[in-house]
Amino acid sequence: MGQANRPPARRARTRRRHWSLLFSLIVVVVIPVAVSAFYLFTVAEDQYASNLGFSVRKEDTGSAVEILGGITDLTGGGATNDTDILFEYIQSPNMVRAVMKEVDLVAAYSRPGDPVFSLGDDTRIEALSDYWARMVQVYFDRSSHLIEIRVKAFTPEEAYAIANAIRKESDRTINALSAVARDDATRYAREELDRALERLKQARAALTEFRTRNQIVDPEADIQGRMGLLNTLQGELANALIELDLLRQNSRDDDPRIVQAERRVDVIRQRIREERARFSEDSDANEEREAYSQLIGQYEALAVDQKFAEEAYVASLAAYDVALADAQRQSRYLATYIEPSMAETPLFPRRWIILLTLFGALATSWTVLTMIYYSLRDRR
Numbered sequence: 001m002g003q004a005n006r007p008p009a010r011r012a013r014t015r016r017r018h019w020s021l022l023f024s025l026i027v028v029v030v031i032p033v034a035v036s037a038f039y040l041f042t043v044a045e046d047q048y049a050s051n052l053g054f055s056v057r058k059e060d061t062g063s064a065v066e067i068l069g070g071i072t073d074l075t076g077g078g079a080t081n082d083t084d085i086l087f088e089y090i091q092s093p094n095m096v097r098a099v100m101k102e103v104d105l106v107a108a109y110s111r112p113g114d115p116v117f118s119l120g121d122d123t124r125i126e127a128l129s130d131y132w133a134r135m136v137q138v139y140f141d142r143s144s145h146l147i148e149i150r151v152k153a154f155t156p157e158e159a160y161a162i163a164n165a166i167r168k169e170s171d172r173t174i175n176a177l178s179a180v181a182r183d184d185a186t187r188y189a190r191e192e193l194d195r196a197l198e199r200l201k202q203a204r205a206a207l208t209e210f211r212t213r214n215q216i217v218d219p220e221a222d223i224q225g226r227m228g229l230l231n232t233l234q235g236e237l238a239n240a241l242i243e244l245d246l247l248r249q250n251s252r253d254d255d256p257r258i259v260q261a262e263r264r265v266d267v268i269r270q271r272i273r274e275e276r277a278r279f280s281e282d283s284d285a286n287e288e289r290e291a292y293s294q295l296i297g298q299y300e301a302l303a304v305d306q307k308f309a310e311e312a313y314v315a316s317l318a319a320y321d322v323a324l325a326d327a328q329r330q331s332r333y334l335a336t337y338i339e340p341s342m343a344e345t346p347l348f349p350r351r352w353i354i355l356l357t358l359f360g361a362l363a364t365s366w367t368v369l370t371m372i373y374y375s376l377r378d379r380r
Helices: 016-043 064-069 077-090 093-100 105-109 125-135 156-214 219-250 256-277 292-329 351-378
Strands: 048-058 136-141 146-153 332-338
Touching (some): 016 351, 048 077, 048 156, 077 093, 077 136, 077 146, 077 156, 093 156, 105 125, 105 156, 125 146, 146 156, 156 292
Antiparallel strands (some): 048 146
16 A cells, blocks of 8 residues: 555656766767768778689609509698798788889879778888788688688789789799709709719829820730730740750751850840840839839729729719709699689778678777776776
């Protein structure tokens, strides 16, 4: 009964804090969103995108056993490392400088009427590289080693030109890396081949100098000739001794023929001693020639050195040819699976996404600040 006679509650009145809360909502959320919407839909320039996709492949056919066994793989570890290098290179200032040789990036990215989404007045390489990261998005799938690039510009022609310049520079970079890999693979084999060739030249020069100094082409052939001469003299000595014995048996002791025969035997024996001496001691003091046995030893040593140098050169040449073939077989190349294209519809900036994201962030911030304010107020 008492509750029925209780007077009704008074209508809530709008207080000053309510107006302050509404004002803060307008200032923090409504006005920034409205200004952003006006800028996005009336001032911001349209942006066109050109997509590009490629991967680094390694042409490695492998051996016949590997092919039959199914071991060959078109993308080896070297190609994987090259893809990582290329991913970092595309985002570096060096790529910006390389593309600027093909496309005027300052003119392509400068829009005085759109200071927010354009390059601005600072056109130094550092500022241009930072803006490059906004306009060129690089996506790298490390599992498949595929690189996709989205290039944005204010005209479809400029987006296509920049994407095509990136593809050309990436292809040039991979070719340079492949050339470096080939040089590294063949450099050691080439150095070994050069050393073997120099060794062969020195061995041949030493043998030629030996022949010129001693005036002997082949001491082995020369010694065979001398041995034939010695055998002939031995035969002549035997015949002379027989004739001398016959004369002594059939003639008087004072027969002049016996004296002549003895002289002939002495001459032959002297010649035999001289020929034998040529194999063991110096026979011409003026020319200071070495003993013939030592001469043969020197010639054989030089001949062995030349033969070994020739075999080493042939082996080094074969190794160089194999290294060169392997280097050519393992060359890298850029496989483009998405060619740059000319865009027809401006997809950027994503105005509604930017606007909704801004509204959500500002509304959330305003709500949190409001809750903090009322929490502090209730504690008083």
